[in-house]
């Protein structure tokens with residue numbers, strides 16, 4: 419067993435959280451070069467922390483050795499989110515996954531409501547042919563989608579949904595980034611208490627919607643929920659109905675806490691990050707033919723989306739805590755040490771991806787290739803893979819296909835700026851790009 423390269427220094431004085439958060443990419447590349455290793459030890463949030471930036475060792479954490487590690491998010495996010503799957507391990511996590519995974523596995527049951535939602539969006543897009551700040555536009559779209567999909571709002575422009583979106587933003591400002599995070603509150607103490615207040619208000623809305631849905635099943639609407647806001651068709655497949663039928667140990671609490679996670683800003687930001695990266699990668703004039711072909715070929719579009727998710731994963735990676743003495747890549751990992759797998763770097767590991775910085779959808783062509791969709795960690799992997807990944811892949815395909823079919827687009831301003839990304843808390847270009855869309859004739 420080898421000793422870990424790097425050092426975790428003395429408690430408090432040796433802490434590198436500020437350096438890491440200031441510029442994670444620079445921090446990691448500097449450490450890799452100092453230690454000549456893609457697996458190195460440092461100290462973050464005053465915990466000895468091992469960064470894993472190679473593909474092989476990330477696979478080991480997520481697959482073969484996943485049971486040697488617990489999730490490492492509780493100390494950062496529990497106060498903001500309360501009890502949910504993210505903070506559970508072992509048997510408790512398995513039980514929750516058994517309840518939640520089936521709800522998001524068979525996406526065909528939601529096809530018509532997804533179709534209706536995005537169909538409506540494209541009736542008025544782009545707004546008056548103006549420049550579009552794509553990151554903000556798609557974040558706002560997905561915020562509305564999450565309200566409809568997870569909470570059952572039929573009118574996502576009602577006053578009530580606006581107020582919930584505002585609460586979700588306040589809630590976010592008190593949250594520390596996920597999955598890789600350091601404890602740097604965004605808005606100081608007052609931001610934090612406002613966030614906790616927002617969380618309580620969100621939970622009140624969520625409880626009302628669950629109550630209304632319970633009543634809907636027996637064909638009665640909760641009097642406190644206006645008709646505009648509630649599901650109009652109680653027979654339609656919806657997430658709350660599915661959750662009401664899932665075998666949760668503590669149904670009401672489990673439901674409300676998970677819906678809180680699903681309607682928080684995390685999902686809209688992560689989704690918009692991928693769509694923005696897609697639009698930017700495909701904007702170049704020399705990609706015009708690729709755009710045309712992908713509009714007609716869903717396999718090619720899937721490969722393009724894989725390549726976008728490889729190069730620009732919304733989350734830098736994930737955090738774990740060793741629950742026993744173990745090893746990764748032959749290095750000794752003592753119990754209690756934190757481990758951060760860094761998808762952004764593992765996705766650019768040249769041992770797995772030839773010319774890793776190159777955008778090359780053809781690398782995913784199945785020619786006896788050793789790589790598959792499981793070779794990227796944009797949605798984690800193994801037993802704790804994201805439960806929403808199928809849903810997101812479905813929506814990504816739906817949305818990008820329509821963009822390619824209906825529009826051409828160009829970036830307003832310096833194209834080179836679009837390659838500079840801020841990686842935390844959710845990756846996005848440092849300067850949010852504006853894009854001009856043109857209707858295809």
Ligand code: HEM
Nearest residue numbers: 503504688689732736737796797798802803804805806810
């Ligand atoms: C673009 C959108 C999304 C991205 C990039 C994303 C990414 C991720 C990643 C990387 C993980 C694994 C973290 C780890 O290994 O520690 C994860 C877990 C999770 N995701 Fe997502 N996710 C997205 C959307 C969703 C949606 C729509 C849902 C709800 C249906 C969801 C629910 C969850 C849950 C509950 C977990 C925890 C799973 C567990 O711990 O067993 N995510 N997600």
